Amino acid sequence: MTLFLVIGGIGLVLLLASLVFGDLFESFGVGEGGLSGIAAGVGAVVFGASGVIAFSADLGFVWASVIGIGFALVAAFVSQRFIHRLAATEDAPPPPLEGAFGMTTATTGPGGGEVRLEGVQDLESRLAWADDEIPAGTRVQVVAVSGSRVLVRRA
Template sequence: MTVFLVVGGLGLVVLLASLVFGDVFESIGVGEGGFSGIAAGVGSVVFGASGVIVLNSHLATVWAYVIGVGFAIVAGAVAQLLIKRLSDTEDAPPPPLDGAYGMTTATTGPGGGEVRLEGVRDLEARLAWSHEDIPAGTRVVVVGVSGSRVQVVRAS
């Protein structure tokens, strides 16, 4: 029974570490969709738990290992499949804003302003600034980005 408790406990540590600090195996170059610390942790916990349950049911030790390994493989595979599906649904990074055209929606100058950019999916309007005052309704182009704010100049 000690083997099952130790493996299950180590699996729980790996699982919690992967959930709190990010995937453990990815940080050492094994992860990136190939093998997940979360799936390994789930498999180890299931192995330990099912082994203890089988032993407490007074079955032979060999059955505890067979059932534990079988359940661990199934649980790890299901966890890895779910993790892969979730990672495939992640949003793509936002498009680069340098060179994007738009229109000022408020007077924009060194103190700030606002623009509506064309062809940008994530936000319709952005806070903006420019070195010169640009009146509302003027066509502009993005020449710099600082966080969510953009620096603009009049479009030629």
Template sequence: MLLPFLIVGGIGLALLVVSLVIGDVLDHFELGDGMISGTALSVALTVFGAAGAITASSGLDLVWAYVLAIGLAIAAYVVSALTVRSLAASSDGVPASAVGLTGVATSEIGAAGGEVSLDGPGELERRLAFADGSIPDGARVRVVAHAGSRVKVVADRD
């Protein structure tokens, strides 16, 4: 009797895809201090379906398939809910200030814009930049201000 496990697992997988593509569907409900999570629920349903189908197809009694599937689903829910909660708490959405960081101009920078690669913690990509004057490609720069998502730079005299 694999059909109930396959149906529940399929629903869980579909919900997981929806949660990953458009966001957590239960995110707007403040229930249980963040312990109610659509992503965690979909992980638990998927684990329930997979564990139950594997156990039932291995020849054990159906009662053991349900016991094991429920136990693993609860464990998967708790682990994924705590992980989602931890990740949500660690992302504050406020970008770190780049003022004072130095780097290299990766294109010519002027009032119209350009790009820089900064030497700072968490600076993995290039940033859009602008300057009052012209700064050539490859020149060392220092960030003096933020303007939205762009940074204002000056030629570094160090």
């Protein structure tokens, strides 16, 4: 029974470390597209827990090991599938703003202003500034980005 508890404990440490610090296997170049640290941790925890339960039911060490391995493989496979599905749903990074066109919605100059950009998906309106004063309703192009603000010039 000690073996099941130790492996389950190691799996729990691996699982928690992977959740807190990111996938540990990727840090060492292992698991690229294969088994993640989270899935391995889940498998080890399930192995330990199911092995302890089976051993406590007087099934003997061999049967407890077979049951533990079976449940661990299923749990690791299922969790890895969920991890791949979640990774596939990640949003793509926003497109670069340099070169985007838009219209000033307020007078924009060195002191600031606002523009509405075309074709930008995350935020349509942005705080802006310009080297020269640009009146509201003027077509502009983004020259540079500083945080969430954009530097614009007349298009």
